[in-house]
Amino acid sequence: MILFFTNATLHWVKNHKPVLKGIHRVLKKNGRFLLQMGGRGNAADMVKSVEKVMIKKGWRRYFTDFEFPYSFYEPVEYTRLLKEAGLIADRVELIPKDMIHSGQDKLAGWFRTTWQPYTERLPAMHRDEFIQDVITTYLQQHPPEKDGKTHVYMVRLEVEGHKN
Numbered sequence: 001m002i003l004f005f006t007n008a009t010l011h012w013v014k015n016h017k018p019v020l021k022g023i024h025r026v027l028k029k030n031g032r033f034l035l036q037m038g039g040r041g042n043a044a045d046m047v048k049s050v051e052k053v054m055i056k057k058g059w060r061r062y063f064t065d066f067e068f069p070y071s072f073y074e075p076v077e078y079t080r081l082l083k084e085a086g087l088i089a090d091r092v093e094l095i096p097k098d099m100i101h102s103g104q105d106k107l108a109g110w111f112r113t114t115w116q117p118y119t120e121r122l123p124a125m126h127r128d129e130f131i132q133d134v135i136t137t138y139l140q141q142h143p144p145e146k147d148g149k150t151h152v153y154m155v156r157l158e159v160e161g162h163k164n
Contacts, residue, residue, distance in 0.1 A: 004033040008156075011038035011070045016078075020085035027163040033087070039094045039157030040074035046111075046152055049138035050118060059130060062121045069117035073157055082161060090160045097154040107150045108135050 004023050013019055023033055047068075054063045073081075075092040082089045101107040108131050112119065115134075119127045144150045 007036045010035060011072060014071050016071065016081055020081055020087060024086045024163060029164065030162060032162045035159040037157050038070060038072050039155045040072050041155040042072045043152055043154055045142060046138055050134050052137050053133045078157060078159060087163055088161050090162060092159050095156045095158055097156055099152040099154050101150045103148040104135060104139065104144065104150060108132065111135060
């Protein structure tokens with residue numbers, strides 16, 4: 001039996017139809033797949049903070065014609081895509097996840113490494129300033145705990161299925 005597995009990558013792909021057709025193509029009969037990716041509502045409060053910063057006078061020129069770079073699907077929508085690709089959904093569900101960082105610097109580091117579609121639009125000399133602006137904006141709504149820990153509410157879409 002062939003098993004296809006992917007973890008926390010597919011939300012970087014805008015169109016999942018070709019991906020799912022490819023999974024169908026490589027799986028043998030009764031082959032299984034397990035996919036995990038950001039789902040509908042993933043990091044929604046961070047997204048709002050980024051959007052607030054992007055429209056500020058100093059930053060907006062870098063984001064003209066910018067399109068949201070992630071695909072955060074919901075279960076009903078993803079189940080339909082699976083069916084269209086000839087795959088059978090055994091489980092498709094959103095799973096909440098609390099991403100905890102041990103301080104503001106760690107939160108900024110996470111942002112720096114995972115929100116590159118935003119930061120790459122900026123001149124290198126302004127990236128840290130932009131990141132700090134986003135983190136400050138986010139923490140105004142979601143202040144750190146007394147011990148400095150920060151939280152980002154994440155949502156994962158987990159998909160298990162098979163090919164008949």
